[in-house]
Amino acid sequence: MASNELAVLETQLQPLMPHFSQVLPKTLPVERLIRTIVISAQRLPKLLECDRQSLFNAAMSAACLGLEVDGVTGQAYLIPFKGRAQLVVGYKGYNTLAARSGITITGAVVREGDDFDYQLGSAAYVRHKPKGSKGRITHAWACAQTMDRPAVVEVLDIDELLAVKAKSPAIKNGADTPWNDPAIGFPAMCQKTVKRRLARSMPLNVMQHAARMDEAVDEQGSPAWISPDKGVVIDGEFSDAAPVHHDQRTTQELLSPAPSAVKSAAPVSTPANPQAGAVDDAEPTAAEWDLRLADAAKEGTEVLGALWATIPPKHKRTLVEALDKHHKPNAAKADKERAPA
Numbered sequence: 001m002a003s004n005e006l007a008v009l010e011t012q013l014q015p016l017m018p019h020f021s022q023v024l025p026k027t028l029p030v031e032r033l034i035r036t037i038v039i040s041a042q043r044l045p046k047l048l049e050c051d052r053q054s055l056f057n058a059a060m061s062a063a064c065l066g067l068e069v070d071g072v073t074g075q076a077y078l079i080p081f082k083g084r085a086q087l088v089v090g091y092k093g094y095n096t097l098a099a100r101s102g103i104t105i106t107g108a109v110v111r112e113g114d115d116f117d118y119q120l121g122s123a124a125y126v127r128h129k130p131k132g133s134k135g136r137i138t139h140a141w142a143c144a145q146t147m148d149r150p151a152v153v154e155v156l157d158i159d160e161l162l163a164v165k166a167k168s169p170a171i172k173n174g175a176d177t178p179w180n181d182p183a184i185g186f187p188a189m190c191q192k193t194v195k196r197r198l199a200r201s202m203p204l205n206v207m208q209h210a211a212r213m214d215e216a217v218d219e220q221g222s223p224a225w226i227s228p229d230k231g232v233v234i235d236g237e238f239s240d241a242a243p244v245h246h247d248q249r250t251t252q253e254l255l256s257p258a259p260s261a262v263k264s265a266a267p268v269s270t271p272a273n274p275q276a277g278a279v280d281d282a283e284p285t286a287a288e289w290d291l292r293l294a295d296a297a298k299e300g301t302e303v304l305g306a307l308w309a310t311i312p313p314k315h316k317r318t319l320v321e322a323l324d325k326h327h328k329p330n331a332a333k334a335d336k337e338r339a340p341a
Helices: 003-023 030-043 045-049 052-065 091-099 158-167 185-201 205-220 251-255 286-297 301-308 313-338
Strands: 076-081 084-089 104-111 115-119 125-129 137-145 152-157 224-227 231-234
Touching: 003 030, 003 045, 003 052, 003 286, 003 313, 030 045, 030 052, 030 076, 045 076, 045 313, 052 076, 052 084, 052 205, 052 224, 052 286, 084 205, 084 224, 091 104, 091 185, 091 205, 104 185, 115 137, 115 152, 125 137, 125 152, 137 158, 137 185, 152 158, 152 185, 158 185, 158 205, 185 205, 205 224, 205 231, 286 301, 286 313, 301 313
Parallel strands: none
Antiparallel strands: 076 084, 104 137, 115 125, 137 152, 224 231
């Protein structure tokens, strides 16, 4: 993988940093978030082959949740999903989201031979004394506790856990997934699943957003992301607020309160008489040109070629690799879709 692709990605993320900063918690500097995104792409090069706008949406989702995505801390991960980048929250990420609101989440898997007792409802509790790590998993439990509220408990038995596993798109497609790793992956996915269910009963909007996004991916097979103004957006579903299909929005639509001049794929116009008082927009950056190329590719090869001809040579040197690897194939796909049957 050429380092130039990572440099282009980092350049594209720079204009979005102020918008990420608006929603990030103080515990996660925006520079750190950007760095973890680049590290994710370096470790999983297929992310660079995903629709670039989906990667920006996933980055905004991580910013809204305030979770690192380098895959080392186990808080959250960026993964390729149906040709798009998808943010997936790890079970440690749910612990982090709860801890920021003064809530402690504990949980574990229960194996055959363990001492295990629990009660749900207003007097909920869990008593679990593990006896070893070799027995078959029978349950997974999670408990949320604070100093001034009753405990909230969620328990799923093995049949319920396996039902969630069966819904996983990765399982259905025969892809590699942590669910298939009996030693580490399966227990971790069980813990994550029960904590996600626990979020339904907790008064934490941000945790509920994380859980709903994960459920859409893991149990519905639908790409999803988090918008600062609309909450969880699930591909293919309609919003209660506006009866429109949730297609992937452009970065400017996602982040800006008002329409942006950068949104169009058309070249920047220059006033016929600059001395007449009209002031032209600042020259687009390489990242902005890349966004325009992505939009132009959706219209086909002809539109993409026309836009490419307007880009200054200094930016073409940076963008040529993205053009060949991403925008041209997308434009060819758009041509094919528009061709008469």
